[in-house]
Amino acid sequence: NCAPIPSPLPPDERHGEASPAAMSPPSLCAAPPRAGPPPPPLLRLRRRAASSVAASRAAAPSVSDDLVLRIAEQLEDAAPSSPLLDPLRSASALSLLTTPWPTRRSNEAFRFTDISYLRSLPISTPTRTPGLAPPPPPSDLESHVLFSDGRLVAASGAHVSALADMPPGHARDRAAAAVAASARFSHRDIFYDFNAVGASDVAVVYVPEWAKMADDPVHIMFAYSGSDGASLMMSNPRVLVIAEKGAEVAIVEEHFGVGEEDGGCYWANPVVDIIVEEGARVVHSYVQRQSPAAAHTKWTTVQQNTSSKYEFVEVSTGARLNRHNLHIQQLGPETETELSTFHLTSQNKQIHDLHSRLILDHPRGFSRQLHKLIACGTGNGIFDGNIQVNRYAQQTDAGQQTKCLLLSPKAVVNVKPNLQIIADDVKCTHGAAISGDLDPNELFYFQARGVDAKTATDALLFSFGAQVINRIPFKAIEKKALAQLKELLAVSRQNN
Amino acid sequence: MRSWGRTAPARAPSQRFLLAIHTTRSLAGLFMSFQAPIEIPGVSNYDFLLMAINARREKDGLPALGPLEFYSVVSQKVEALKMEPKILDRNVNEGFSGGERKRNEILQLSVLGADLALLDEIDSGLDVDALEDVAHAVNGLLTPQNSVLMITHYQRLLDLIKPSYVHIMESGKIVKTGDSSLASHINEGGYKSIASFV
Numbered sequence: 001n002c003a004p005i006p007s008p009l010p011p012d013e014r015h016g017e018a019s020p021a022a023m024s025p026p027s028l029c030a031a032p033p034r035a036g037p038p039p040p041p042l043l044r045l046r047r048r049a050a051s052s053v054a055a056s057r058a059a060a061p062s063v064s065d066d067l068v069l070r071i072a073e074q075l076e077d078a079a080p081s082s083p084l085l086d087p088l089r090s091a092s093a094l095s096l097l098t099t100p101w102p103t104r105r106s107n108e109a110f111r112f113t114d115i116s117y118l119r120s121l122p123i124s125t126p127t128r129t130p131g132l133a134p135p136p137p138p139s140d141l142e143s144h145v146l147f148s149d150g151r152l153v154a155a156s157g158a159h160v161s162a163l164a165d166m167p168p169g170h171a172r173d174r175a176a177a178a179v180a181a182s183a184r185f186s187h188r189d190i191f192y193d194f195n196a197v198g199a200s201d202v203a204v205v206y207v208p209e210w211a212k213m214a215d216d217p218v219h220i221m222f223a224y225s226g227s228d229g230a231s232l233m234m235s236n237p238r239v240l241v242i243a244e245k246g247a248e249v250a251i252v253e254e255h256f257g258v259g260e261e262d263g264g265c266y267w268a269n270p271v272v273d274i275i276v277e278e279g280a281r282v283v284h285s286y287v288q289r290q291s292p293a294a295a296h297t298k299w300t301t302v303q304q305n306t307s308s309k310y311e312f313v314e315v316s317t318g319a320r321l322n323r324h325n326l327h328i329q330q331l332g333p334e335t336e337t338e339l340s341t342f343h344l345t346s347q348n349k350q351i352h353d354l355h356s357r358l359i360l361d362h363p364r365g366f367s368r369q370l371h372k373l374i375a376c377g378t379g380n381g382i383f384d385g386n387i388q389v390n391r392y393a394q395q396t397d398a399g400q401q402t403k404c405l406l407l408s409p410k411a412v413v414n415v416k417p418n419l420q421i422i423a424d425d426v427k428c429t430h431g432a433a434i435s436g437d438l439d440p441n442e443l444f445y446f447q448a449r450g451v452d453a454k455t456a457t458d459a460l461l462f463s464f465g466a467q468v469i470n471r472i473p474f475k476a477i478e479k480k481a482l483a484q485l486k487e488l489l490a491v492s493r494q495n496n
Numbered sequence: 497m498r499s500w501g502r503t504a505p506a507r508a509p510s511q512r513f514l515l516a517i518h519t520t521r522s523l524a525g526l527f528m529s530f531q532a533p534i535e536i537p538g539v540s541n542y543d544f545l546l547m548a549i550n551a552r553r554e555k556d557g558l559p560a561l562g563p564l565e566f567y568s569v570v571s572q573k574v575e576a577l578k579m580e581p582k583i584l585d586r587n588v589n590e591g592f593s594g595g596e597r598k599r600n601e602i603l604q605l606s607v608l609g610a611d612l613a614l615l616d617e618i619d620s621g622l623d624v625d626a627l628e629d630v631a632h633a634v635n636g637l638l639t640p641q642n643s644v645l646m647i648t649h650y651q652r653l654l655d656l657i658k659p660s661y662v663h664i665m666e667s668g669k670i671v672k673t674g675d676s677s678l679a680s681h682i683n684e685g686g687y688k689s690i691a692s693f694v
Contacts, residue, residue, distance in 0.1 A: 442536050445534060446536075447518035447522070448518055448530075449548040449604060449608065450548050450552055450555075451519065451547045463536075464538060467537070
């Protein structure tokens, strides 16, 4: 709690074009119109929430966490007004009033994850103009979305638009309703709430009924320039994907640092909400290769309706602190869910954390989850894979497997597969394997054919990660990720 | 395991046999086929063979073969063994039956070559046709400059690959040596029949 609060932007720049009096729509947070100098930062949020708390006749707010509030207010200051986002923002602001900063002892969800890096530097927010220009998108992918330091700078393609730019109509209503509904997300944590408060806009990928575009992926690129190391530049990009009934869409999501060689210092806090309607299919490839000084805390929420398919492949190699919350809620029977993730900690003290939750409430769902992790040096890997097979999820067929390789004596892995099964006619399997070595029989086979141990080790480590990377359906992305894996393994071998 | 005048460093039991000597032996021209070859998930048969052949080429001072150049070399051998070219893309022995794994061993032998090939029960798990293909391949590899040492319990392999010498082993010792007629003799009379020869 000793980080200084950076001075807020001057009043006339803070709220853009809208006049102060007309700013907040009638809603939970009916703030009184501004008059005179703006109130000091610490009070503004509390005052808003106080009036809303009075309006909802809730109990008096419990103790608020100063750090949480300071960050929330900074984000509020920096985010321009956006009426469509207000329901979400106010719900999250309210939640942040009573949510403490998670610690390893107080919060099971962070029991193994050391997030102290987020408090090690003061938080800054990006300036108005985007930093360095992000690289141009590859030409073979038609629809693309570009975020620069969390700000949406480009959204082009047939079914892609910023929420604020969507023309009035069914698509916009659906998107607005989805955003409002995420205000009621019951598994929120402070990262989800920070994003809600700090997001300036939402990139919407809206695929109408029966539109099949799984072969032309929507490429969503998130470029971060960050700061030079004096602060953690925080950005909150937000994406909403809606695949209407019978539609098919593929998303390729990439997060990376730009700028000088080692990459900037920043905290990326993205949220991607995906709604898969009845019979629809979403193919989601996610590549995270943030700069080594970055923190990356991401939420991916998915709602799957009857007979829908969600295929997810993640490759995460970057960031000093990487936490991915993957939350999938089944809303109807006969869904198919395939999740594949690969994490590699190749830098010292790198933390990779996957907290996944799959909630099944309907019958005959099919799901398979594969999680693989390689931990080198003093890296730390965490996996908490929760699957809830609830009372009405009969004839569920769910499988989960996690495989971790520890390549050095100081690497640490915490693995917590947890299946909570209430239905009584299901098929659920899970397996966890943690090993400190590659299989010696495999290495021996190589040697017996003349291949030396080093080449064999490299081949086996590479294929460990390639098993997941090969599941990315787009060759260009797959190849890039494979090449990066090879490079990181070579670097890590040199360092150890 | 003490070796060659210096003490081996302490290793975990499973690592004890991963010594460089295995690589050296193989590159020196010794090929051993395994009784129960294992799977290597994640590494394709093609990549495995390519790594092995490039290890040999490096030792001989030859430039490494690229993936495309190697393809014509290896596809010939695959056809000669009447195997599907598709198996090259599959992971080493993944989903292969016992007999298919044995055939894969012979494919490796025919691609890599050897001065001395040790074939441990290469006939087990193979049906009549597969055995003929394997035997044909082995016979094709034999030259005056190399040798094959086969371990078997059955006559039929020896009908297809005619041995120059037959050794009978009992309790770790060679108790009898002869030519191929020794094998036929045992086939008819059993091992007890050679007691009279000892």
